[in-house]
Amino acid sequence: MPQLAFANGFFEEYERLEKPVRRGVREAMAKFQKLSQAELAADKGLRLEALQNARDRRIRTIRINDFWRGVVLAPDDGSGTYLLLKVLPHDKAIEWARKRVVTVNSVTRGLEIRNVEAIEQLTPIFQQAADRAPKLLFTDHSDAVLRDLGIDEDVLPAVRTIIDLDQLQAFSKLFPEDQYEVLWWLAQGFTPQEVWNQVVAVRRPADAPAESGTEDLATAIANTPSRIALVSGPEELEDILTKPFSAWRIFLHPSQRRIAYKPSYAGPAQVSGGPGTGKTVVALHRVKHLLSLPGDGRILLTTFTNALADSLRENLALLVDDEQALQRVDVTTVNALAMQVVAEHGPVPQLVSENDYHSRKRWQKIAKSLGLPWNEHFLMLEYRHVILAQGITSLEEYLRASRAGRGVALRAAQREQVWRAVAEFERQLAADGRCTHLQLCLRAAELLAADGPRYRHVVVDEAQDLHPAQWRVLRNAVAEQSDDLFIAGDPHQRIYDTRVSLRSLGINVSGRSARLRLNYRSTQEILTWAAGIMTGERVEALDEGIDTLADYRSRLRGSRPVLVSAGTQPEELDALVEKVRQWLEAGVEPSDIAVAARFREFGSRAADRLKDAGIPVVLLKDGPDPSAEGVRIATMHAMKGLEFRCVAVIGVTERALPLQAAVTPAEIDRVQHEIDMLAERSLLFVACTRAREELYVSWHGTPSPLLP
Numbered sequence: 001m002p003q004l005a006f007a008n009g010f011f012e013e014y015e016r017l018e019k020p021v022r023r024g025v026r027e028a029m030a031k032f033q034k035l036s037q038a039e040l041a042a043d044k045g046l047r048l049e050a051l052q053n054a055r056d057r058r059i060r061t062i063r064i065n066d067f068w069r070g071v072v073l074a075p076d077d078g079s080g081t082y083l084l085l086k087v088l089p090h091d092k093a094i095e096w097a098r099k100r101v102v103t104v105n106s107v108t109r110g111l112e113i114r115n116v117e118a119i120e121q122l123t124p125i126f127q128q129a130a131d132r133a134p135k136l137l138f139t140d141h142s143d144a145v146l147r148d149l150g151i152d153e154d155v156l157p158a159v160r161t162i163i164d165l166d167q168l169q170a171f172s173k174l175f176p177e178d179q180y181e182v183l184w185w186l187a188q189g190f191t192p193q194e195v196w197n198q199v200v201a202v203r204r205p206a207d208a209p210a211e212s213g214t215e216d217l218a219t220a221i222a223n224t225p226s227r228i229a230l231v232s233g234p235e236e237l238e239d240i241l242t243k244p245f246s247a248w249r250i251f252l253h254p255s256q257r258r259i260a261y262k263p264s265y266a267g268p269a270q271v272s273g274g275p276g277t278g279k280t281v282v283a284l285h286r287v288k289h290l291l292s293l294p295g296d297g298r299i300l301l302t303t304f305t306n307a308l309a310d311s312l313r314e315n316l317a318l319l320v321d322d323e324q325a326l327q328r329v330d331v332t333t334v335n336a337l338a339m340q341v342v343a344e345h346g347p348v349p350q351l352v353s354e355n356d357y358h359s360r361k362r363w364q365k366i367a368k369s370l371g372l373p374w375n376e377h378f379l380m381l382e383y384r385h386v387i388l389a390q391g392i393t394s395l396e397e398y399l400r401a402s403r404a405g406r407g408v409a410l411r412a413a414q415r416e417q418v419w420r421a422v423a424e425f426e427r428q429l430a431a432d433g434r435c436t437h438l439q440l441c442l443r444a445a446e447l448l449a450a451d452g453p454r455y456r457h458v459v460v461d462e463a464q465d466l467h468p469a470q471w472r473v474l475r476n477a478v479a480e481q482s483d484d485l486f487i488a489g490d491p492h493q494r495i496y497d498t499r500v501s502l503r504s505l506g507i508n509v510s511g512r513s514a515r516l517r518l519n520y521r522s523t524q525e526i527l528t529w530a531a532g533i534m535t536g537e538r539v540e541a542l543d544e545g546i547d548t549l550a551d552y553r554s555r556l557r558g559s560r561p562v563l564v565s566a567g568t569q570p571e572e573l574d575a576l577v578e579k580v581r582q583w584l585e586a587g588v589e590p591s592d593i594a595v596a597a598r599f600r601e602f603g604s605r606a607a608d609r610l611k612d613a614g615i616p617v618v619l620l621k622d623g624p625d626p627s628a629e630g631v632r633i634a635t636m637h638a639m640k641g642l643e644f645r646c647v648a649v650i651g652v653t654e655r656a657l658p659l660q661a662a663v664t665p666a667e668i669d670r671v672q673h674e675i676d677m678l679a680e681r682s683l684l685f686v687a688c689t690r691a692r693e694e695l696y697v698s699w700h701g702t703p704s705p706l707l708p
């Protein structure tokens, strides 16, 4: 029986097709699973036809209905796999099919499609400009180097006419895909060795025969999982053609696939990468892989907020069909897990935050009553970043504890004074029947240590903001063994005040750490501008060393971010209403637009103005149903992990960013001051990198000094 595969280009049109046409596609595809090759060729309804004057003689069209045709690559080497390339209206399908040639890349051994006719037509035109150009884009790379990276003899002449990145991008839909990606990374300034490692080696099968051109079509298709989905049976066919299509479910970049589907890691593993590089996608696929391993141990998939946990749960259900397997996965925040563990052993005290207004007041009173020389801010920091971070429970432990990374030294006598304040703070909370979230985490970690681990695997997303007390919960929730912890995070997106050494918590990812570089979300214009917010900052990696955005790129292009300076707040909101209206008029769904503000109050004001202008709004803090109509309004903190087609970041003023109240004064703790300032910068960076297509940033009065 023949096999069936779909190229990614097919889905671009399929999603837009009317229902009856889709039905036609499903019926046609079902025949490829039922009929033999001879029966397919003879089928009257399908009309599997060769084309006259086709550049690739294996290309066929099939009939979907009177107006629509599919374009199929038919195997001519006995390998039996048919590849559906496109579905288009009749004439367009014929034209598309005639110009295409499908080949096997000499080094990646993947299947590539090129528009051979357009390349031939464009090359002489570009050549004229190239003859006059002072320098060509690939002058520094010899033919031999390019050939070693898989550029073939038919593409090479065109490559030698390219002057700049824009011209290269004119070939983006025309060149064979792997070859285009090689050229694109070279054009971004990466060395041939780096490109080999990032683009070629990750694709090339380990067992590829030395000589290229020896594999059959089915093997080349199997070598191309980043662009071709091979269908294993009728159920999978139904799944692909009936569920809403999301590329991330099927087509992982080879660098993503290599991380997510590595058979096993000997211990904790980590994936990092800038915003939108697919860390969450990789974490979800890792869960899918872990579910496929022998054994029936439970899996914890965890993240920072309830909203993100909800979205992980929904997406995991899209990725994993098997209900029974899904039952093995708990998707929850670390705090919720801690609460559950503590609740299993007795009543849970009422939870408070250790750095909110009431706690600050409490610290203030304690400092005063004990006559301490430190203010509430200092005590709160010491409690959070030394005592809770290290799980210290006695004065003796505190006297011995390392305070590395704190900006102010404390002698033994001073530590005794601080400890008195801490003991009093905890005594008062306990007397009120309360405890802080982090105290609860430490309690849960202790209980887990006593009860023993309850998960076989733990997968963590948005790991950069977890506090050491939360890490202790995770460390104790899973035994130290292979594939225990899989951690996804981006140090550039740390928006809270914690900094963690994973190693000191018994989580050693060395040798099991990978970075993603390609952004799938935002345009390069948005990235370049947003990366400017972080330029010059030293950002510590999750494990050790320094994290960088230097090699972080997007292949998407679009318009530059729009920056609007208003004189007054009402004028700023008028401009916002105008912008949102433009987006809506351009056909953007309200739910694909988000407005982010530093302060909840300014967000509410923006929401009121939009409502007054007749534009529906939804507050993200209300946890709206994803289908609820309305422009999303959120604080910048709540934008973590989300994405929208259009994003307006408003109120980016000197007063809001950095926000004085959120930054430890340098005279209290210089080191913490720097950490907090960086968190403010990251907050703006996070808000801006949520935009897929358009970013709009506005302020009134003096703009924030954090703007690039």
Ligand SMILES: Nc1ncnc2c1ncn2[C@@H]1O[C@H](COP(=O)(O)OP(=O)(O)OP(=O)(O)O)[C@@H](O)[C@H]1O
Binding pocket: 247, 248, 251, 252, 253, 256, 273, 274, 275, 276, 277, 278, 279, 280, 281, 282, 490, 493, 519, 520, 521, 640, 641, 642, 643, 689
């Ligand atoms: N292989 C892929 N194919 C298509 N789309 C992808 C792929 N990988 C990621 N994406 C898309 O890119 C966007 C960003 O992915 P994701 O949220 O996983 O990134 P992230 O690194 O976790 O981002 P952030 O750190 O900013 O939260 C999503 O829309 C996702 O569907």
